[in-house]
Amino acid sequence: MELRTAQQLIGGITVDGKWGPQSYRAIAFALRAPNLRTQLLDLKLTPHFTLREMIFSSNQMRDWATRNIPGTSQLQALVFLCDTILEPVRAKFGPVRVTSGFRIWTPSSQHGSGEAVDFEVPGVPNRTVAVWIRDTLPFDQLILEAWQPRDPNSGWIHASAKSGRTRRSVLHTPTGRAPYFSGLGPDS
């Protein structure tokens, strides 16, 4: 669903197909209504990324579609994240598989504020994508997770973006959990 269609569906707000304070607020509010929420799962946050894929959980929260629902600031953060990280990665490497975006159950992580996403680009080694992000995009934190140099398909990328904050923290972990090490680690 295009943003313009969502603005029409909700009503009472400007129908311009653009994100702004009014749309973030109105759509976050509409997500609290079960019938609207079901329709809005297919809302495109940006041209290639839907709300559904940014709140989907494969195993950590079975009823994610009713409970893992962002509020206004989290929705705004997710749109910023898609614009800043995922759309440029897709434009460079092709379709992205998001494995975990917003996670309401980890409030202390950037996933809990809608600022972080875990993903892969099928067919492209995660380290290759991570190097490009490191050298190109205004990320906040970039972590190459569970990367095994001998297996180019191993692991995943955690990337965060936050308006006005670019720490450019770059880490890797061979396991996908602490301890984390500086930089992206060995490539072979």
Ligand SMILES: [Zn+2]
């Ligand atoms: Zn993550």
